[in-house]
Each structure stands twice: as structure tokens, then as C-alpha cells.
Amino acid sequence: MNFAHWKKTGLLLLSVVTLLALAACSSDDASGSSDGGNGEEPDKITAWAWDPNFNIAALELAKDAYEEDLDLEIIENAQDDIVQKLNTGLSSGSMKGMPNIVLIEDQRAQSFLQSYPDAFYPIGDYFSTDDFAPYKLAPTSLDGKQYGLPFDTGVTGLFFRTDYLEEAGYSKEDLTDITWEKYIEIGKEVKAKTGKDMISLDPNDLGILRVMIQSAGSWYVEDDGKTVNLVDNEPLKKAFENYKAMIEADFVKANSDWSQFIAAFNSGDVATVPSGNWIAPSIEAEESQAGKWEVAPIPRLNLEGAVNASNQGGSSFYVLNIPGKEKAAEFLGATFGSNEAFYQDLVLDVGALGTYAPAADGEAYQAENDYFSGQPVIADFSEWTEEIPSVNYGLHTYAIEDILAAEMQNYLKGKDIEDVLADAQAQAESQLK
Amino acid sequence: MRKIKRIATYTFLSVASIVSIFPFLWMLVSMTNKSVDVTQGRLLPGTYLLENLQALFDTVDMGTALLNSTIIAVITTFLTLLIGSLAGYGFEIYRTPGKDRIFNLLLLSMMIPFAAIMIPLYRLFGGLPFFGIDTLAAAILPTIITAFFIFFFRQNTKMFAKELVEAGRIDGLSELGIFFRIYLPTMKTSYAAAAIIAFMNSWNNYLWPLVILQSPEKQTIPLLISNLGAGYSPDYGLIMSAIVIATLPTAIVFFVMQKHFVAGMMGSVKG
Amino acid sequence: MSKVMKETGLPYTASKKTLGRRLKNNYIGWLFILIAAAGISLFYFYPMLRALLLSFQSGMGANLEYVGLDNYVRLFSDPTFIAALTNTFIYLLIQVPVMIVLALFFSVLLNDATLKFKGFFRTAIFLPCVTSLVAYAVIFKYLFGVDGLINKFLMNLSLISEPLDWLSDPLLAKFTIIAAITWRWTGYNMIFYLSALQNVDRSMYEAAKIDGASSLQQFFYITVPMLKPIILFTSIISTIGTLQLFDEVMNITNGGPGNATLSISMYIYNLSFEYSPDFGYAATVSYVIVILVVLLSLLQFKVAGDDK
Structure with a gap:
């Protein structure tokens, strides 16, 4: 009985302490870090x-x-x-x-x-x-x-394994300033000769499409940033075709996750990584592959006006x-x-x-990078940066890409490309008012 | 027959345990490996444990985040249980007119996705004087009063022997006295279950602390882990170390509390 | 419990209360629920009301204007919403029953007083719901990857001849999500049952055993009826949880392939944060969840006959 009594008092005490603690937590913001709105210049x-x-x-x-x-x-x-x-x-x-x-x-x-x-x-x-x-x-x-x-x-480059490509009979020259068609052709050869996949892609991430179309100065929307531009978008059509060709060439190692993407090249399973320059530190993380990587310009779409430079x-x-x-x-x-x-x-x-x-x-830009076989990587990247076609990304990149991702599934299953883009266009227009 | 059943039970539970525990074990293994190995799903322990821990404590303020999360979770658990059980008890024991309608109304608050009320809630706290944006109190307040625990305690009270309430009244206890001295000790297992859930919810709560807490010294564990995975080249060995440290408290709370689930304990309390 | 009744002679229902006492108790009854009711009104109902107003507005970010019922009309012609709704219902119909039955089963097995290593089994089965989402997402993607452990295992058993696309086939990806939710939340539901089972009088089982009832009969005639309030509770909670499903989809498949695994909550997130923000339409979609949960909960209360 007495014990029970003490228990109750103890509980009440605990509640009071807790409430006090709660009040204490709240009062220490009086000198809050960045309270805007009141017109005073913060320190x-x-x-x-x-x-x-x-x-x-x-x-x-x-x-x-x-x-x-x-x-x-x-x-x-x-x-x-x-x-x-x-x-x-x-x-x-x-x-x-x-x-x-x-x-x-x-x-x-x-x-x-x-x-x-x-x-x-x-x-x-x-x-x-x-x-x-x-x-x-x-x-x-x-x-x-x-x-x-x-x-x-986010200037892109085609990171590649020099040893695999050599084994398949290709030099850096052969990878420089090529089209995606040529890239696919080389990929098949690499797969046949070395057994290695050419590229790792996440089926739920169409970032590679964006890289492709920006090299031709195109985007999912027109220059106003709003008008949906899918149905008669020739670069996008080409990009879809390239994507499907890659999947069908059977040299794509699927990943479903950033860590798996990184693992795909760290483990030596893929021969190339077409990506933004920021991937370099992740490649360099695998020290045992030092000297086996180089960077070529990103492939371009096989279209008039497309350049070997893009952004991701x-x-x-x-x-x-x-x-x-x-x-x-x-x-x-x-x-x-x-x-x-x-x-x-x-x-x-x-x-x-x-x-x-x-x-x-500046001097730092000219430095040669030992990991990439002495290539002046920074200088190359900054040269390509100048060539990146300018596009207005506009408002709806990710919304449209989700629609495209759903349609891509249909396209891979055999739906006609014109229908795919027309349906995506219609859906995007109804959704993005 | 009996023996076969026994063996079947143990086999089944063992398989279920292995399936359940596997990712946890993998986390433990991964904290001893370097990032490159973690991404390749290495299943064997490595030698990078100390490096990972060193790097973790060098790069992020784990201590502060642990402290914040602990303060928030302990206060939240205690107040949630108190408020939730008072209300659940009140709803089930007293025949207040219209109580069922109010109860159903309160349940409605569970049904909207949090993302939908987050912005108005944020605006509400933006106007509050002491519990405003970027205070731990603001991170705690909306989470301690939830229909979930009112519902939970009401359903559990349905299994509570209501005769005990009358007995307490005859003994001359006040209504609150009955709650604290009869109901509370009798319902120990329900409180234990609720404490586990409340602690876990609070410890893992992400969205609300994310928007309401701004300064780094108020950061909680889930926010810290989210930051670790943010860069272009995250260090997975380090992330796994942080995750193991973050997971342990809830696992410990569970392990301590689950002793209350031992069959037969209730009999002695009730009798 | 029966001892108390004998001693006092006053079962709860037959108590002789005076009117004054009853009024006083009414008043006290209100006090018990006061804090909770006030808190929920402030932190939930007020924002919900704001969200309701928002659902009649549309526009980008802060540029909102009233559009009447346009958002609600828009729902019906929005294929992404319809896909999310369908997926969510598939999850609900398959996942919730499987999980509830599994959790009940575990709790009954683990409630056996003679079982050894109970503490270990209980902790192990509960662990998934405390395992960090980040770790669990990484490992699920790794397990279910094309060259992941699951495929290797199935190939070794010769159950399949070539690896399955668990994460990029629309049907299999749904299965993966269901497996993931079940894996994560079964232990969570189990502890509600375990704690409730402690309140079930052991003597009932002993009496049943003497009458020659099999374990299955004991389960259906004693355990299930006694646990009814908690089964109702967990099935409503799980229904709400599944209708608001977000974590698994976001972290394991990101809604893909296409939108084959997209859930309603993930669509709300996309509308608010991933795309150009339209909080008005996002609020409308949220209210669809509210309406669905209300309807399903009413149905569950009805089926359980728990209204009184």
C-alpha cells in the first residue's frame, strides 16, 4: 500500500520533471540562430x-x-x-x-x-x-x-577501362568523338571478346536519356521551359532507340541502387561509365584499378548539330x-x-x-592525373564544358521523366516509338497544366 | 506426435529468426568492411571496424545527435504513454455521453498522411512563442498526442477486468488513484508494448524533425544518417557503423521490455 | 479476477450508483480524455482543416488559387493516380491478411511457456522493424538484385533456370515490395498480440485441454475471440499503414519500373517535393486516403462487431 503510494507520487514527480524539461528544451531558442523576417541584420x-x-x-x-x-x-x-x-x-x-x-x-x-x-x-x-x-x-x-x-x-565524359577496350581491339582514338551507335557496336565487341558488360544502368533511372538529348541541344520541354516537347522530339526518339538497342545488345549490367552502380565498376564488371565528372572520386576509390582508366568525350546522338559534350x-x-x-x-x-x-x-x-x-x-587545371594514366582530366573536362549546348530545363523534368519511365517499359516490350512518345506527350500535357 | 510438433516449431522459428535477423547481421559485418566491399555485398567480417568508427566520430557529431534523439525519445515515450493511457482508459471505463462519437472523430486524425498536414503544422509552430521552429519541444509536441495510443489503450482496456474499478471505489480510492494504483500495474504488458512502439516511433521519426529542426546542434540520428548517404560518393562502411549505433538503443529497449511478455506474470498481479 | 467479484459482490454493470456519482464520473471521464482531445484538435484537426481548404486550390508553390472541385475531377483522368491507387489496393488485399495471420501464428508459438530461447526468438522476429530503413533498403536491393542471393539460391535449387528481374519486372517488383513490408512489420504486429495474450486467462486453456480440444480448436475458440479487440486494432493500423505506404516503395523500387509499384503516399510526395510543387492537388490526393481509410475502418468495425 505504502509502496503503491510512493509509486504514484514518483510518477507525478516524473511528469513534472518531464514537463519542465520540455519547457527547457523550448526556451533555449530565445537567441535562435537565424530568425529572419524581422528586418534585423543577423551576425x-x-x-x-x-x-x-x-x-x-x-x-x-x-x-x-x-x-x-x-x-x-x-x-x-x-x-x-x-x-x-x-x-x-x-x-x-x-x-x-x-x-x-x-x-x-x-x-x-x-x-x-x-x-x-x-x-x-x-x-x-x-x-x-x-x-x-x-x-x-x-x-x-x-x-x-x-x-x-x-x-x-556536371560535364560528362566516357570513363573507360583501357585494358578491356584494348583486349577487344580498341584504343582511346576509337572512342573519341563517336556516336552512340558506334558505342553500341563497340560494346557488343567488348562483350564478345572479354565477357565484360559495357555499361551499368538502373532501369528506374533515365538519366542517360537526358545526357543524350542535351548533347543535341534538346530537352523534355521547349525553350519556354513549359511546353511539353516529346512527340516530335527527334533527339528524344533517337535516345529511346539507343537505350533499347543497348538493352537488346545484352551488355547492360542492371543496378537498382547507387551502391550497386558504384560496385559495378569498382568490381571491374563493366568496361565503361558514361557519367558526370563527379563520378571520378568513386572510380578512384578502387585503388587496385589505378592506371586502368581513362576518359573520352561522351558519345553524341547521330544527328545534325549534336556535339560530344553534355551535362549530368x-x-x-x-x-x-x-x-x-x-x-x-x-x-x-x-x-x-x-x-x-x-x-x-x-x-x-x-x-x-x-x-x-x-x-x-590556371596551373591546377593542367595537372596530370596518375590514376587516369596521366591524362590531364580537369583540362579535358573544362574544355568540354565550354561546348555543352544550353537548354532550359524548365519546370517539369522529373514529372515528365516519371511518365517517360512508364512508357519506356511499354517501348521495351514492343510498343511503337511514335505511339510511345505521343502517349507520353498526351499524358504530360494533361498532368502539367 | 508431440515431439514432431516441437521440432517443427523450433525449425520454423529458427528459419523465421534467421530471415529476420539477416539484414541486421549484415549491418554488423558491414561496419567492419570498407565502402567498396560493402557495396559489393561482402558477407565476411573485415578489418576496417576501427577505421570506420574513427572516421564516423571525426566527420560527424554523433554524440550530439544521440543525445538529442535520446532526450526526444524518452520524453516522448513517457508523455505518450501517460496521455494515451489516460484517454484510452477514460473512453472505455466511463460512460460519458457521446464518447464514442468523439473517439471516432479522434481516430480520424490517424488517417491523413503526415505529408499533407506538415506544412500547416509548420506554419502553426512558426507562430508559437516558446515551442517554435528549431526547438526540441516542437519536435516532440505533435508526436506525444496520437490517436494511435488512445486506440491502443482503449482496445487493451477492453480486456481489463472492470470489476477492479468498482472494488477500488469501495476501497475509497479516488478515480485517479484507481488509474494509477490498480489499472497501471495490472496493464504492465500493455505499457511495455506501448513503450517499445512509442520509443521506436520517436527514435526513427524522420519527416517532422527534418522540417522543424534546423541547426546542426539539434540534429537527430535519422537526420544524421540521411546526411551521410547524401554525397556523390558515400562511404558505406561509415554509414553502416552509424546505422548499427543508431539501431542498438531500440533493440536494447525491446530486449529489456520484452521480459514483461513472460506468460503467467499477470496472474500474480491480478489475484 | 473472479475472486474480486466474490468479495465485493458488485459486478461493474450492476453497481448501485447514485445520480450524483454518475454525473461526477461523467465529469471525470471528460477530464481523462481532455489533454488528448485538445492536443489532437490543435496538432491534427486544425492542420487537416487547412489541408482540406488546400484541396480546393491549385497552383505552383506559393501561387495558389481556388479552383473549386477541379482537383477532385482531375483525379479521375490522372493515370498516375489511378495506377497508384490500384497498386495500393493490391498491396492492401494481399499483404495485410498475410501479415496478420503470420503475426498471430508467431505470437501463439512464442507464448508457449515451455518454449526455450523465447527471448531470442522474440527479439529476432521483432528486429526488422527497428533495423534502419537505409540498411534494409540497401540489403533488399542487393538480395533481390538480378545476381543477388535470392536468385542464386533459387537457381541452386533448380527452381528457376535463369535469374528473375525482381526489381524491374512490374509483377515481381510488386511481390518484392509486399515481401519487404511483411518482413518489416510482422514482428511489430506480433508484440501487440504477445502483450494481449498475457491478459488471457491461462485456466481457460487448461480447461479446454481437459475437454480434449486440439491446439487448433483452442486457437479458434479461445485465442481469436479473446484477442478480438487487438486483432481489430492491428488490422485497422495495418490498413492505415499500407494505405500510407511510402518508405519501402521510395527506398527499394522508387515507384518503378515505370509506376508499377508507385503508392498513393509516394505520389503525394512526388507532387509536393519531387515535381514542381502543387500542394493543392497533393492535399486532394491525401483526402482520398482519408476517405478510403474511413470506409475500410467502418467495414472492419462492422465485421468485428465491436461497436458497443
Whole structure:
């Protein structure tokens, strides 16, 4: 009886303590880190980015290179998490808790800029847009105003195993400036001679289609960024045909996951990796394959005007329209926007390749990479960057791609290509009003 | 016949256990391997355990995240159980007029996907003075009051012997006294089950803490793990080490609590 | 329990209460549920009301305008939504019954007082639901990959002659998702049954054994009726869980191939965050889930006859 009594008192006590603790948790925000909206200039500038070895490291480097005194807090969030947090915060209307600087993937940029018209601060006055690769400017600006400061390029290359290709009778020359048809032909030969697959693809990810069509200056939407452009899109049709030809050539190692994708080349199971330049560190992670890799330009579509240069991924910095925006914009302008020496360090220390043209003549860009058999990889990539055709990614890249993914299944099963694209067009038009 | 049944039972449970435990074991093995091996699904233990742990504690603030998650989960579990069982008991024991209608209404709150109410909820907290955005309290508050546990305790109370309530009244106990001194000890197994679930839900909760917590010093474990897998070339050995550390607390809570599921224990309490 | 009744002579239903006492108890009854009701109103009903208003609006991001019932009309001609709805129902119809039966089965086996290693078995079977989603997604994709362990195993047994496309064949991918959900949540449901089984009077089983009832008969005539409130609880919870299914689909197949495994919740996520955000239409799709869950729960309450 007595025990029971004490138990009850103890429980009540515990509840009180808990509630007090709860109150304590809540009161320590009085001096909150970045409360925007009230017009006061904050002491601290916050930035959101997602890759500690890449864009976060780049921001750290920029912080060190910046000569002014700036209290910059860099917060790490996964990319999908940033998209969710930003959408939730911006759509709630209160800018509380939002960062001053945020990194956004180029293919999502238009959607953010147009969804939240007053949320971003134009920063065109803080750097010279002429210094940057033209293909980065279309997705990062809206209505003639520049909102994004281009960060990395997603310039693509054809990474290949020199030993496998040699065994099949091909040299780097044979892979340079080829079409995807030629690539498929070589792939069949490689498979026949070495037994190795040519490429690893995730059936649920059509990123390779985007790489193909951008090399011909085309996209899922027209230049206005809105009008769905699938049905009479010749590059897209070609890309579909190439994709199917690859699957049917039986040299595709399927993966369903980023880790399996990486495993496919780390384990030596595939002969080539056509991808954005950012894949290089993952290839280099397998030390035993040092000296066995080189990079050729990405294959092009067999069409008039298509070039052997394309893009996959890549992102840019944006400044939110909250107190501290001038400080944030000045910081970006003085580092990523104009500092040539900083770009040399960026390449050397972080391995991040920007699109700031004046930096390309610097010494760091010419360095030879031992892992890639002494090839000056950075110099090659930055040369290809200049050639990437500019397209307006517009608003609906991922929505349309999901529709295309469903239609791709039908196409692989034998549905006529014209019908496939016509049906995708109709569905996209009805869905994206 | 009996022996065959026994053997069948053990075989079945063993197979089920192996299937269940396999990914967990793989996690343990993977934390001793380097990233390249993890991605290739290596099943044998390696020698990279210390390197992985070293790298983990060097690159991320595991301690802070563990502390935050623990604070949130413990407070949440305690308050969830208290509030949920009070309400579940109240609904089942008292014949308050209209209670079933209210109960059904409360159940409705479980039925909407969280993603749909997240933005209004965020806006709500944006206007609150002490429980605002980027406070642990804001991460806790909406999760402690859920129809799930009211429903759970109401259904369990249906199996509670209501005569005990009358007996308590005759003994001169207050209504709250009956709840704390008769109901609570009698329903120990239900509380144990609820504690496991509440702790687990809170420990693994992702979406709400993600949007409501901003600063790194408020980060919880699931957010930290999400960040680890974010880059172009994630280190899977390191991720697996973090995951093992993140999984252990819930596994331990379960292992401790499940002792309350021992058959026959209730008899002594009730008698 | 029977001892108490004898001593007091006052079964609950026949208690002699005065009117005053009853009123007081009503009042106390309200107090018991007050915190919960207030909290749910603030943190759930208010946002739900906002979401309902949102479901009559459409537009990109912050540029919303009222469009009346347009969103609801749009649902019927949206093939992606229809695919997600169909998939979700397939998951529901196959997965929930399988899991409930399996969980009941495990709990009865593990409730046997003479069983050894109970603690180990219980923990092992419960572990999947605490195993981190990241780890479990990676390993499921690895197990079910074309050259994964499952295919190797089946080929060794000569059950199949060439590897199956578990993740990229529309039908097999659905199966993989169902297997994944069942794997993850069976142990979770099991502990509800295990805890409830402790409240079942052991003497009932002993009496039944003396009467010569088989274990199967004991299961159907004692266990199932006694656990009815909890079976109802878990089947409603699982129905809600499956209708809101997101984690498995997002992490294992990402909705593919095409949209063969897309769930409604994943579509809501895509509409809000993956595509150009249309929170209005996303709210409309959410309310479809609400309506479906309400209908299915009513049905389950009816079938269980638990209204009183």
C-alpha cells in the first residue's frame, strides 16, 4: 500500500520533471540562430549544402579564401532533405529558420524560382555572368534576372577501362568523338571478346536519356521551359532507340541502387561509365584499378548539330530574400563569382570543377592525373564544358521523366516509338497544366 | 506426435529468426568492411571496424545527435504513454455521453498522411512563442498526442477486468488513484508494448524533425544518417557503423521490455 | 479476477450508483480524455482543416488559387493516380491478411511457456522493424538484385533456370515490395498480440485441454475471440499503414519500373517535393486516403462487431 503510494507520487514527480524539461528544451531558442523576417541584420550567415566531400568542402574553402570577416555557418543536409525543408519553409510563408545561402540542383532551380517568386534575391550585380559557361545561365535565371551563382559543372565524359577496350581491339582514338551507335557496336565487341558488360544502368533511372538529348541541344520541354516537347522530339526518339538497342545488345549490367552502380565498376564488371565528372572520386576509390582508366568525350546522338559534350547534374548557389542577403551575396560574388586563385584550390583540394571560364587557364587545371594514366582530366573536362549546348530545363523534368519511365517499359516490350512518345506527350500535357 | 510438433516449431522459428535477423547481421559485418566491399555485398567480417568508427566520430557529431534523439525519445515515450493511457482508459471505463462519437472523430486524425498536414503544422509552430521552429519541444509536441495510443489503450482496456474499478471505489480510492494504483500495474504488458512502439516511433521519426529542426546542434540520428548517404560518393562502411549505433538503443529497449511478455506474470498481479 | 467479484459482490454493470456519482464520473471521464482531445484538435484537426481548404486550390508553390472541385475531377483522368491507387489496393488485399495471420501464428508459438530461447526468438522476429530503413533498403536491393542471393539460391535449387528481374519486372517488383513490408512489420504486429495474450486467462486453456480440444480448436475458440479487440486494432493500423505506404516503395523500387509499384503516399510526395510543387492537388490526393481509410475502418468495425 505504502509502496503503491510512493509509486504514484514518483510518477507525478516524473511528469513534472518531464514537463519542465520540455519547457527547457523550448526556451533555449530565445537567441535562435537565424530568425529572419524581422528586418534585423543577423551576425551569422547560414548556408545549406549536401556533400561534405564536395560542395560543403567547397564552401569551407571559400570561407577561408574570403577576406572579409564573416561568420558563416555551413549546415549539412541531404539534397532531398533540402528540397523538402525549403518547400515546407517557403510555402508556409514564414521565412523563419531558412538559410541565407542554399545550393539547388540546376534541374530543380526553375521550379523553386517560379514557385516562390519573392523568396530569392537576384545576385546578378555581384558577379559577371559573362565569365561563366553559358549553359549554366539559363536554368539559374528568371525573367532576365540572375538568381543563381553557378557552382559545379556536371560535364560528362566516357570513363573507360583501357585494358578491356584494348583486349577487344580498341584504343582511346576509337572512342573519341563517336556516336552512340558506334558505342553500341563497340560494346557488343567488348562483350564478345572479354565477357565484360559495357555499361551499368538502373532501369528506374533515365538519366542517360537526358545526357543524350542535351548533347543535341534538346530537352523534355521547349525553350519556354513549359511546353511539353516529346512527340516530335527527334533527339528524344533517337535516345529511346539507343537505350533499347543497348538493352537488346545484352551488355547492360542492371543496378537498382547507387551502391550497386558504384560496385559495378569498382568490381571491374563493366568496361565503361558514361557519367558526370563527379563520378571520378568513386572510380578512384578502387585503388587496385589505378592506371586502368581513362576518359573520352561522351558519345553524341547521330544527328545534325549534336556535339560530344553534355551535362549530368550540377548545381548553383542561391541567396534567400531575408536579412543578411547582401552579406551573403557579397561573399558568393567575391569567392565563387570572381576569385581565380580560389578556383585553383577548389580543383586541387576538393576536386570540384566549376564553370568559371577564366580559371581554366590556371596551373591546377593542367595537372596530370596518375590514376587516369596521366591524362590531364580537369583540362579535358573544362574544355568540354565550354561546348555543352544550353537548354532550359524548365519546370517539369522529373514529372515528365516519371511518365517517360512508364512508357519506356511499354517501348521495351514492343510498343511503337511514335505511339510511345505521343502517349507520353498526351499524358504530360494533361498532368502539367 | 508431440515431439514432431516441437521440432517443427523450433525449425520454423529458427528459419523465421534467421530471415529476420539477416539484414541486421549484415549491418554488423558491414561496419567492419570498407565502402567498396560493402557495396559489393561482402558477407565476411573485415578489418576496417576501427577505421570506420574513427572516421564516423571525426566527420560527424554523433554524440550530439544521440543525445538529442535520446532526450526526444524518452520524453516522448513517457508523455505518450501517460496521455494515451489516460484517454484510452477514460473512453472505455466511463460512460460519458457521446464518447464514442468523439473517439471516432479522434481516430480520424490517424488517417491523413503526415505529408499533407506538415506544412500547416509548420506554419502553426512558426507562430508559437516558446515551442517554435528549431526547438526540441516542437519536435516532440505533435508526436506525444496520437490517436494511435488512445486506440491502443482503449482496445487493451477492453480486456481489463472492470470489476477492479468498482472494488477500488469501495476501497475509497479516488478515480485517479484507481488509474494509477490498480489499472497501471495490472496493464504492465500493455505499457511495455506501448513503450517499445512509442520509443521506436520517436527514435526513427524522420519527416517532422527534418522540417522543424534546423541547426546542426539539434540534429537527430535519422537526420544524421540521411546526411551521410547524401554525397556523390558515400562511404558505406561509415554509414553502416552509424546505422548499427543508431539501431542498438531500440533493440536494447525491446530486449529489456520484452521480459514483461513472460506468460503467467499477470496472474500474480491480478489475484 | 473472479475472486474480486466474490468479495465485493458488485459486478461493474450492476453497481448501485447514485445520480450524483454518475454525473461526477461523467465529469471525470471528460477530464481523462481532455489533454488528448485538445492536443489532437490543435496538432491534427486544425492542420487537416487547412489541408482540406488546400484541396480546393491549385497552383505552383506559393501561387495558389481556388479552383473549386477541379482537383477532385482531375483525379479521375490522372493515370498516375489511378495506377497508384490500384497498386495500393493490391498491396492492401494481399499483404495485410498475410501479415496478420503470420503475426498471430508467431505470437501463439512464442507464448508457449515451455518454449526455450523465447527471448531470442522474440527479439529476432521483432528486429526488422527497428533495423534502419537505409540498411534494409540497401540489403533488399542487393538480395533481390538480378545476381543477388535470392536468385542464386533459387537457381541452386533448380527452381528457376535463369535469374528473375525482381526489381524491374512490374509483377515481381510488386511481390518484392509486399515481401519487404511483411518482413518489416510482422514482428511489430506480433508484440501487440504477445502483450494481449498475457491478459488471457491461462485456466481457460487448461480447461479446454481437459475437454480434449486440439491446439487448433483452442486457437479458434479461445485465442481469436479473446484477442478480438487487438486483432481489430492491428488490422485497422495495418490498413492505415499500407494505405500510407511510402518508405519501402521510395527506398527499394522508387515507384518503378515505370509506376508499377508507385503508392498513393509516394505520389503525394512526388507532387509536393519531387515535381514542381502543387500542394493543392497533393492535399486532394491525401483526402482520398482519408476517405478510403474511413470506409475500410467502418467495414472492419462492422465485421468485428465491436461497436458497443
